[in-house]
Amino acid sequence: xxxxxxxxxxxxxxxxxxxxxxxxxxxxxxxxxxxxxxxxxxxxxxxxxxxxxxxxxxxxxxxxxxxxxxxxxxxxxxxxxxxxxxxxxxxxxxxxxxxxxxxxxxxxxxxxxxxxxxxxxxxxxxxxxxxxxxxxxxxxxxxxxxxxxxxxxxxxxxxxxxxxxxxxxxxxxxxxxxxxxxxxxxxxxxxxxxxxxxxxxxxxxxxxxxxxxxxxxxxxxxxxxxxxxxxxxxxxxxxxxxxxxxxxxxxxxxx
Amino acid sequence: xxxxxxxxxxxxxxxxxxxxxxxxxxxxxxxxxxxxxxxxxxxxxxxxxxxxxxxxxxxxxxxxxxxxxxxxxxxxxxxxxxxxxxxxxxxxxxxxxxxxxxxxxxxxxxxxxxxxxxxxxxx
Numbered sequence: 001x002x003x004x005x006x007x008x009x010x011x012x013x014x015x016x017x018x019x020x021x022x023x024x025x026x027x028x029x030x031x032x033x034x035x036x037x038x039x040x041x042x043x044x045x046x047x048x049x050x051x052x053x054x055x056x057x058x059x060x061x062x063x064x065x066x067x068x069x070x071x072x073x074x075x076x077x078x079x080x081x082x083x084x085x086x087x088x089x090x091x092x093x094x095x096x097x098x099x100x101x102x103x104x105x106x107x108x109x110x111x112x113x114x115x116x117x118x119x120x121x122x123x124x125x126x127x128x129x130x131x132x133x134x135x136x137x138x139x140x141x142x143x144x145x146x147x148x149x150x151x152x153x154x155x156x157x158x159x160x161x162x163x164x165x166x167x168x169x170x171x172x173x174x175x176x177x178x179x180x181x182x183x184x185x186x187x188x189x190x191x192x193x194x195x196x197x198x199x200x201x202x203x204x205x206x207x208x209x210x211x212x213x214x215x216x217x218x219x220x221x222x223x224x225x226x227x228x229x230x231x232x233x234x235x236x237x238x239x240x241x242x243x244x245x246x247x248x249x250x251x252x253x254x255x
Numbered sequence: 256x257x258x259x260x261x262x263x264x265x266x267x268x269x270x271x272x273x274x275x276x277x278x279x280x281x282x283x284x285x286x287x288x289x290x291x292x293x294x295x296x297x298x299x300x301x302x303x304x305x306x307x308x309x310x311x312x313x314x315x316x317x318x319x320x321x322x323x324x325x326x327x328x329x330x331x332x333x334x335x336x337x338x339x340x341x342x343x344x345x346x347x348x349x350x351x352x353x354x355x356x357x358x359x360x361x362x363x364x365x366x367x368x369x370x371x372x373x374x375x376x377x378x
Contacts, residue, residue, distance in 0.1 A: 018332060019328075022328045022331050022332050023328070025331060026327070026331060044327045044330075047327065047331045048327075048330060048331055048334045050331070051330075051331040051332070051333075051334030051335040052334045052335070052337070052339050053339075054335045055334060055335050055337050055338070055339035055340075056339035056340055056343060058335075059338060059339055059340035059341075060340055065338040065340075065341070066336050066338070067335055067337050067338065067339055068335040068336060069335070069336040074335075077335050077336050078336045080328075080329060080332040081329060081330075081331075081332030081333030081334070081336045082333075082336075085325075085329050085332075086330070086333055087268055087290075087291050087294070088264065088265065088268050088322055089323065089325050089326035089329045090291055090295075090326055091264060091267060091268045091271065091291060091294040091295050091298055092264055092298075092319050092321075092322035092323035092326065093295075093323045093326055094294075094295035094296075094298045094299050095264075095298055095299075095302055095316070095319045095320065095323055096320075096323060097299055099299065099303055106371075108367055108370060108371040111370075112363075112367055115363060115367070116360060116363075119356075119359055119360060119363060120356040120359075120360060123352065123359050124352040124355075124356055127348060127351045127352040127355060128348060128352065131345070131347070131348040131351075137286075142348060142349070142352055143352075145349070145352065145353075146352040146353060146355075146356040147356070149330065149334075150330065153333060154291050157287075158275065158286050158287035158288070158289075158290060158291070159286040159287075160285065160286060162338070163336075163338035163341070164338040164339075164341030164342040164344075164345070165342075166337055167334075167337035167338055167339050167341070167342035168342045168345055168346075168349045169349075170330075170337065171342065171346070171349035171350075171353070172348075172349040172352040172353045172356075173353070174353070175349060175350055175353025175354060176353040176356050176357050179353060179354060180357055183357065183361075187361055191361060191364045191365050192364070192365060192368055193364065197368070197371055198364065201367045201368060201371065202364055205360040205361075205363050205364060205367070206357070206360050236292055236295045236299075239289065239291040239292035239295065240289045240291075240293065240295075240296070241289070241292070243275075243286065243287060243288060243289050243290075243291075243292075244278070244288040244289035244292075247284075247286070247288075248282075248284070251284070
C-alpha cells in the first residue's frame with residue numbers, strides 16, 4: 001500500500017523524480033571524480049558515462065528502446081532529456097560567451113575553432129563510412145559526435161537520426177572528452193602546449209569544454225582560461241555547421 | 256525579473272529552430288538546418304546589444320544562467336534515455352571515431368603554432 005502510493009506519486013510527478021535522480025547521479029559522479037581520479041576525470045564525463053550505462057542496463061532488462069525512460073518510475077528522464085529542454089539549455093550556454101574574447105584569440109584562434117570542428121567531423125564521418133554506413137544522416141551524426149557529445153545529438157535530432165545512432169554520437173564525444181582529459185598532460189610537452197597561444201589553439205581544436213578544462217588544469221592551471229575561451233565557441237560553431245553545410249557536403253559526397 | 260531572461264531564451268530558441276526549419280524547406284532537405292546554432296547567435300547578438308536599446312538586467316540574466324547551468328544534467332538525462340543496447344552492437348565505431356578525432360586534433364596543434372609564429376613575424 002505504501003509502495004503503491006509512492007508509485008502513484010512518482011507517476012504523477014515524473015519530471016520531479018527525474019530531477020531528483022539526475023541530481024543524485026551527478027553528486028555521486030563528482031564524488032567519484034574527486035576521490036577516485038583526483039579530479040583528472042571530470043565529474044560531468046563520469047555522469048554522462050553513468051547515464052549511458054543506465055540506458056544500457058535498462059534496455060537489457062526492459063527490452064525497450066528508450067533506455068532508463070522505459071522503466072515507469074523514471075519515465076520523466078525522457079522529458080528532462082528530451083529535445084525541448086536539450087535545445088533550451090544548449091542555447092542558454094551561449095549567453096556566457098564574450099565576443100571580445102574572439103578578438104583576443106586572434107586569427108589563429110578563430111581558425112583553430114573552424115579547423116577543429118571540420119577536422120573532427122571529417123574523421124568521425126570517415127570512420128562511419130569505413131564501418132559500412134552509407135546513410136548521410138548517420139554519417140553526419142557520428143561525425144558530429146566526434147566533435148562533441150553536444151554537437152552529435154543536436155545534429156542527430158535535427159537530421160532525424162534514430163536513438164541508437166544518437167547514443168553512438170554521444171559515446172564518440174564522450175570517448176573524445178575523456179581522452180582529452182587524460183592525455184593532455186602526457187603529450188603537452190611534445191606538442192609545445194606551454195603558452196597561452198598554444199592553449200587557445202588547443203581549446204579551439206579540441207572543443208570539448210570539459211575535456212579542455214580538465215586537461216589543461218592537469219597540465220598547467222594558468223592555461224585553463226585561454227583554452228576554455230576558444231573551446232566555448234566550438235559547440236556553437238559545431239551546432240551551426242554540422243547539421244547544415246557539413247551535412248549537405250556529406251549528402252553530395254555519398255551521392 | 257527572472258521570467259524576462261527565460262522568455263528571451265525561449266524566444267531565441269524558438270526563432271532559431273524555426274529559421275532552421277525554414278532553411279531546410281528552402282533548400283529541400285527534410286531536416287532542421289543549424290537551428291540551435293542560429294538560436295545561439297541570436298542570443299549572443301541580443302546579449303551584446305547596446306545597453307540603451309536592449310538591456311538584460313542582472314536578475315533577468317539569472318533566468319538564462321540557470322538553464323545554462325542545467326545543461327550537463329540535461330545531457331545526462333538525454334544519455335540515459337537513448338537506445339544504448341542497439342548502440343553497443345556498433346560500439347567500436349564510437350570508440351574509433353573518438354580516439355582518431357583526438358589524435359588528429361593533437362597533431363594539428365604544432366602546425367597551427369607554426370602558422371601563428373609566422374603571423375607574428377610579419378607584424
